[in-house]
Amino acid sequence: MTRTSLNLNDHTLRTGSSVDTEDSVPAHFDGIDTTTPGEAELQDRLALRRVNGLSTELHDITEVEYRSLRLERVVLIGVWTSGTQEDADNSLFELKQLAETAGAVVLAGLTQRRSKPDPATYIGSGKAAELRDIVEATGADTVICDGELTPGQLRQLEEAVKVKVIDRTALILDIFAQHARSREGKAQVELAQLTYLLPRLRGWGEALSRQTGTSGGGNGGVGLRGPGETKLETDRRRIHRRMAKLRRELAHMAVAREVKRDRRRSRKVPAVAIAGYTNAGKSSLLNRITGAGVLVEDALFATLDPTVRRARTPDGRLFTLSDTVGFVRHLPHQLVEAFRSTLEEVTEADLILHVVDGSHPDPEQQIASVRQVFAEIDATDIPELIVINKIDAADETQLRQLRTKYPGMVEVSARTGEGIGELLQAIAEALPESEHEVTVLLPYERGDLVSRIHQEGRILSEEHTASGTVLHAWVSPELAGQLDRYATVAS
Known part of the structure; x- marks a missing residue:
């Protein structure tokens, strides 16, 4: 069988041909063009379109050897149903980042324009045959679809392309499984994976079946005749039991x-x-802001476990700052449910710092995706401060557009420290005022109260006298009640 070579720089794969090669039959024969302009336009709209720049390039030979031993070789495929071609390309580039974060070499990326995904094979039977030729030509061993496939689509597309097929949800769950470190994070990821897996369990034929029919028709031999539980039913029962246990652990x-x-x-x-x-x-x-020393990595979903640290505003007010798991477009619903206890750090906050990558090609789409998750976890009523990060690498034209659309945003660079002072001032202005102003004379034996005022309050002035420490400060109502007996008149 002759192996077809594939030009990875081709822009479009035309309908009706498996792979564009020099031996392909042209649209015209004997100098007569048999394709009408309408047919050509239709073919162009329905073709699988190759997205340039979606191949992982390797330069270091040690990296090549490492990847050739460990990483899967994948082809990306997406169905474009709405929006612009740029939106579809950005979505596939994000899928490329996800695939590389999971540990894969991306060989090619393709998109197809359809009014809706094909209910049988996601991309249609004809395009599935073309995709199979591309997989054979590139030597890929996995196809990743930019969307969530139904169990039927997953099975039929695998049968068509003859390699493993996964969807965007399975890919994100795999990344979460790799990055989970804490006991809670691992339990949340496992629960999300089992929720995704349960409707996608497949039987593996009669070899693993424990149901062989009646005593007259059974062929399993002595002790195996009669109705019984299938392997699929056993797996489902075990998964349900495991999910119930994980939910109890997460509740604790x-x-x-x-x-x-x-x-x-x-x-x-x-x-x-x-x-x-x-x-x-x-x-x-x-x-x-806090010097927390949290892991920082140029990878998607590097942070899964929330981190809480204390910080102070420029005027001395104490507040807690919590880092949470990142969101992504089409975030799997299973993850939102499994990580609900972690996401409560957002729902219980007095202020949300909505951090946006200013260097991303489409930051407004990122903002819309994050706000959609806010709606899912009932956090839309919490005050929100847009923080545009990475301004040292952002395009100035894009920043001007963001300033127009989000006039209250703050521009910072966490790498260089630019704008951090303005951010802290904006946090101080946005935080709720729930403090009382007190002037107290604390005896020196009440050093515990002095320490609490320093830790929890805002010191306006402090003076050490013969009778004790005179403090003028803003404190919480609860602490103000304990300081009433030491109140004095400010000079």
Whole structure:
């Protein structure tokens, strides 16, 4: 069988040919063009379109050897149903980033324009045959679809292309599984994976079946005749049992998280949550403000476990700053449900810092995707401060457009520190005012109260006298009640 060579720089794969090669039959024969302009336009609209720049290039020979041993070789395929071609390309480029984060070499990326995905094979039987030829020509061993496939689409597309097929949801779940570190994070990811897997369980033929029919028709031999439980039913029962156990464990962990949150509330410390698109620089921003030392990596979903640190505004007000898991377009619903206890850091916050990657080609689409997740977790009523990060690498024209659309936004660079002072000032102005102004004379034996005022309040002035420490400060209502007996008149 002759192996067809594939030009990876071809822009479009035309309908009716498996792969564009020099031996392909042209649209005209004997000098007579048999294709009408309408047919040509229709063919062009319905063709699988190759997206340039979607191949992983390797330069270091050690990296080549490492990847050739470990990483899968994948072809990306997306169906473009609405929006512009640029939107479709951006979505596929994001899928490329996801695939490389999961550990794969991207060989090619293709998009197809359709009014809606094909209910049988996602891209249609004809395009599935073309995709199979591309897979053979490139030597790929996996196809990744830019969307969530139904169990039937997954099975039939695999049968057509003869290699493993996964969808965007399975890819994101795989990345989460690789990055989960804490006990809670691992349990959340496993629950999301089992929720995704349950409707997609497949039987593997009669070899693993425990149901062989009646005693007269059964062929399983002595002890195996009669009705029984199939392997598929056994797997489902085990998954349901495991999911119930994981939900109980997560409920206990949620109680512990709520206890910590109640402790912060009792001290009346305002809570600020950092949220935003994955790889927007949220952890870098947390490190820049608080020196938290959180893992920072140029990869999608590098942070899964929330981190909470204390910080102060320029006028001395204490607040907590929490880093949360990043969002992405078409974030799987299973993940939103499984990570609900973690996402409560956002829903319980007094202010959300919505961090946006200013260097991304389409930051407005990222903002829309994140706000969609906010709606899913009932966080739309919480005050939101748009923070455009990576301004040192952003396009000035794009920044001007963002300033026009989001006039209250703050521009920062977590890498260089530019704009951090303005951000802290904006946080101070946005946080709720729930403090009392007090002037107290504290005896030196009440150093515990002096320490609490320093930790939880805002010191306006401090003076050490013969009778004790005179403090003029803003404190929480609860602490103000304990300081009433020491109140004095300000000079």
